[in-house]
Amino acid sequence: MTAILAAIRLAMRAIVRSKLRSTLTVLGILIGVAAVVIVVALGTGVQQQVVGQISNLGANVIFIFPQSTQTSGVRSSDVNRLTEADGRALVAEATSIANVAPFSSTGAQVIAGDRNAVTQVMGVSRTYFPVRGFSVGKGEMFTESEELLKAKVVIIGETVREKLFGPGDPIGQYVRIGRYPYRVVGLLTPKGQSPFGEDQDDRVLMPIGSFRARVVPSPPGRVQQLIASATDERTVDRAVAQIEAILRQRHGIAPDQDPDFGIRTQAEFRKSSEEIVGTLTVLLSSIAAVSLLVGGIGVMNIMLVSVTERTREIGIRMAIGASAADIMTQFLVEAIVLSVIGGVFGLGIGAGVIKALGGALGWSLQLPIPAVVAAMGTSAVIGIVFGFFPARRAALMDPIVALRQE
Known part of the structure; x- marks a missing residue:
């Protein structure tokens, strides 16, 4: 030493x-x-x-989307069979599912006066907001009756507000999507970018029935995606198993056949x-x-x-x-x-x-x-x-x- x-x-x-x-x-x-x-x-x-x-997006969120199936070497052309009824069945029958939100979207030009913006126009139900963690910061949510009657109302994000109205108040103003005018009833609370680089404030939300009727004409009840939330982060895996079982039964798909839907969870993304x-x-x-x-x-x-x-x-x-x-x-x-x-x-x-x-x-x-x-x-x-x-x-x-x- x-x-x-x-x-x-x-x-x-x-x-x-x-x-x-x-x-x-x-x-x-x-x-x-x-x-x-x-x-x-x-x-x-x-x-x-x-x-x-990702936790802000919802740790217990589950995405259900359509996918093509193959039978006898021929790939099915009728890919999307998801419906709002599927979502209601999941809520009613799956014990580990808290809520399900139908969802459809497309890129579209939105016009207000002499300004316009290309953004994501989304058809949703009122359940979309709690499932995805969005809230209305100003104005109000569209009502149940507006959702059922396919009313021409929209809720816009902060980025869309800046593009179309600048610093002005958009509540009560009108925007045009395609041939139809829509009244702005709410402004989303800003959320910023997602982990995948998506601007979560660059969107326009409307009742899904109105979306199907006027933005992207679709069969009644048909949706592009179902977004479910499990009752708890710990029940996500059980919820996924229940979703698969229920949808296989509703779509008539045998256990040994490939399903016509896919399932992804936030845990997988994380x-x-x-x-x-x-x-x-x-x-x-x-x-x-x-x-x-x-x-x-x-x-x-x-x-x-x-x-x-x-x-x-x-x-x-x-x-x-x-x-x-x-x-x-x-x-x-x-x-x-x-x-x-x-x-x-x-x-x-x-x-x-x-x-x-x-x-x-x-x-x-x-x-x-x-x-x-x-x-x-x-x-x-x-x-x-x-x-x-x-x-x-x-x-x-x-x-x-x-x-x-x-």
Whole structure:
């Protein structure tokens, strides 16, 4: 222990004596450690943002959509058989389903006065709002009677309001979609972008009956999609099984046949997003780790220079009784101390950058403890690995030859 402490004192003296050389040695490790912790913190932050945004969309939301089936090698042309009646049956018969919202949409031009905008026009029921987490921030929801009578009323998003009415109040104003005028009865509470880059405020919602009658003429009751919400996030899997069983029965599809519908859950979207973000984080962390390797090579090269410059000092120490192990310990400890100093400063800079990025992005970024431990451990290992060769070279010197060195 005494020998180690003595080696640390000698290492600190050597570092203070050669400030420029020590700074250059530390710099590579510092950049590498800072890069690793920043990348990991950003990856964790992105992951949290994705999970949070998907949760805002509804963690227990289930999407039911039509898909083509194949019988005797012939693919069915009547793809969409989903109806509002299917949705009502799911609510009535499935114990794990809280609500179902019929849904149809298309891109269309919406006109107000001398302004126009191309946006998503969606036919929905009143149940769509609680299922998807939307709310009316100004004005009012269309009523049940307006929904049943296919009234020409719409609720618009904030982006559509800005495009068509600017800062003005849209409530009570009229917009035209195709040949028909629609009265604006409500303005959605802004939600911003979804995790998939969709502007959730760039939409126009109307009763689904009105959508079928005037925007995209469709058979009565037919929908493009059913959006269900499970009673709880923990009952999603059970709800999916119940949906499949009920719809197979209603559509007359045998258990051994492919269904004419598909089912996706928010959990699947979240898992896919987390896997993508996780892969990118690992990739970027690996790239950042390369700078640690470069820093380690820098430690080795500068330590080799240090050994060459201090050859006479090594000879004097050996002449007065220092063993090869003492010399090796001295230079190995010096390399480790330099690497650890670089790691500490790298963590400090990384923490500062993470805090600044968190403030700029509005994210809750934190210094990742596993990355801190890994980075500090790696910097110490780099000091040992890349300091070993210079230390060994110093330890194997012939003291007589070393003393002749000027």
